[in-house]
Amino acid sequence: MEDPIVAVDVGTTKVCTLVGELNEESELRIVGIGISPSRGLRKGIVLDIEEATEAIALSVNKAEQISGYEIDSAYVGIAGAHISAVNSRGVAAISRGDRSIVRDDIDRAMQAASAIAIPHNRELLHVIPRGYIVDGQDGVRNPLDLQGIRLEVEAHIVTGASTCIQNLVRCVKGAGVDVVDLIVQPIAAGEAVLTxxxxxxxxxxxxxxxxxxxxxxxxxxxxxxxxxxxxxxxxxxxxxxxxxxxxxxxxxxxxxxxxxxxxxxxxxxxxxxxxxxxxxxxxxxxxxxxxxxxxxxxxxxxxxxxxxxxxxxxxxxxxxxxxxxxxxxxxxxxxxxxxxxxxxxxxxxxxRDVQGLLESVKDPAHACGVGLLLWGLRNTRDGSREGSHPGQGVLGHLRHWLSVFSPG
Ligand SMILES: Nc1ncnc2c1ncn2[C@@H]1O[C@H](COP(=O)(O)OP(=O)(O)OP(=O)(O)O)[C@@H](O)[C@H]1O
Ligand SMILES: [Mg+2]
CATH class of the missing domain: 3.30.420.40 (ATPase, nucleotide binding domain)
Structure with a gap:
């Protein structure tokens, strides 16, 4: 059986672990849920490692019992006022003879966009393309295979305080779960509730x-x-x-x-x-x-x-x-x-867009958890898990968002 996709939403009120499976139609089916009262967090930030770890472990154990899976890795949501975001632009010259834009050019433009000055005490969480400009022509959604000599990307860059990120990762690891990727909570919530x-x-x-x-x-x-x-x-x-x-x-x-x-x-x-x-x-x-x-x-x-x-x-x-x-x-x-x-x-x-234990996740409070699962689903489909460790996961995110942009 395929590995399940697991999401851990570490909120200030509750910790919610969701376990998702793909059915034959490649739809996400929720087969496990574990909710525990949150502890050790204030305003989205971990303030007590031991308490938060215990709360996460409790939620993960419950989800394991219900789903019958052993959970060893998960997509994890992050929030807190330390999260900040800016929009930035990156450029890549297309110098090859055929002038046709390939994935590597897009990656170079994205890397240039993310090469903004990030203070040493902050880490990159997301670099998300908002749109591309090819030879001055804006409004390009998917530049792949277009002809051009200059590729620009408008990117949305999200960072967080290293200490807050590491404290959260430590708690999740302490609960016996590796972090596949950290996703900023409102972006995850958007995945679940927006059309x-x-x-x-x-x-x-x-x-x-x-x-x-x-x-x-x-x-x-x-x-x-x-x-x-x-x-x-x-x-x-x-x-x-x-x-x-x-x-x-x-x-x-x-x-x-x-x-x-x-x-x-x-x-x-x-x-x-x-x-x-x-x-x-x-x-x-x-x-x-x-x-x-x-x-x-x-x-x-x-x-x-x-x-x-x-x-x-x-x-x-x-x-x-x-x-x-x-x-x-x-x-x-x-x-x-x-x-x-x-x-x-x-x-x-x-x-929306989930099957299975729908009754238990149909509340607006589960938007973030379900969004994390949907993010994981997209990531799994794209086969882009490589490099997606917290703080280094940017390329994983790039690929994910590229696929969002690509038609079909
Ligand atoms: N029916 C309701 N009426 C009013 N408030 C409610 C109701 N149900 C839940 N809440 C409130 O929603 C809040 C919890 O929401 P949620 O589960 O989304 O938080 P969380 O994800 O744990 O926290 P956060 O995302 O802020 O870190 C609590 O303040 C709770 O009192
Ligand atoms: Mg929340």
């Missing part, structure tokens, strides 16, 4: 998790902007815990069960019995008050998202609007409030 048409048209995927909000802008079928903000659903819970003077776990339950972004939709005198959500103080909580607290903070998070979308400079290029995912995309009324604040069309995205 091809949306990516062509211009769309932003916004994954609002527990500790981070991950944004990637897709235009013309490629990634043009990536950012990770250190805010998420945990802030809502924290505000409720403080505002309603209740433990964090009770506030979390309150948020999920009774939360809403629109206080006006709640009767002013509706109350919730504190005992019902794990607070044994024998009092009751006003639901209107609860939703008011949620409203203020979710509006603030959405304003930060709007600011980032504007900062990208691509805010006018998003007819596909915003696709929300991550656990916080399940907050009641978040879609409506997002439309109001962002002034763009908004939908909630759930993972």
């Amino acid at each position: 091809k048409a949306e990516k062509e048209l211009g769309v932003a995927v916004v994954d609002i998790g527990g500790g981070t909000t991950d944004i990637a802008v897709f235009i013309d079928g490629s990634v043009w902007y990536t950012v990770v903000l250190p805010v998420g659903g945990d802030h809502l819970t924290h505000d409720l815990a403080v505002g309603l003077q209740t433990p964090f776990t009770a506030a979390e339950m309150l948020k999920v069960r009774y939360g809403h972004t629109m206080p006006d939709t709640v009767e002013p005198d509706e109350t919730i019995d504190a005992n019902s959500f794990g607070d044994n103080s024998h009092r009751s909580v006003s639901r209107r008050r609860l939703t008011e607290i949620i409203r203020v903070r979710s509006e603030e998070i959405l304003e930060l998202i709007l600011r980032e979308i504007k900062r990208s400079g691509y805010d006018g290029l998003l007819p596909g609007g915003v696709v929300l995912c991550g656990g916080t995309a399940e907050l009641a009324g978040i879609k409506e409030l997002s439309r109001e604040v962002l002034g763009l069309p908004v939908r909630v995205g759930t993972p």
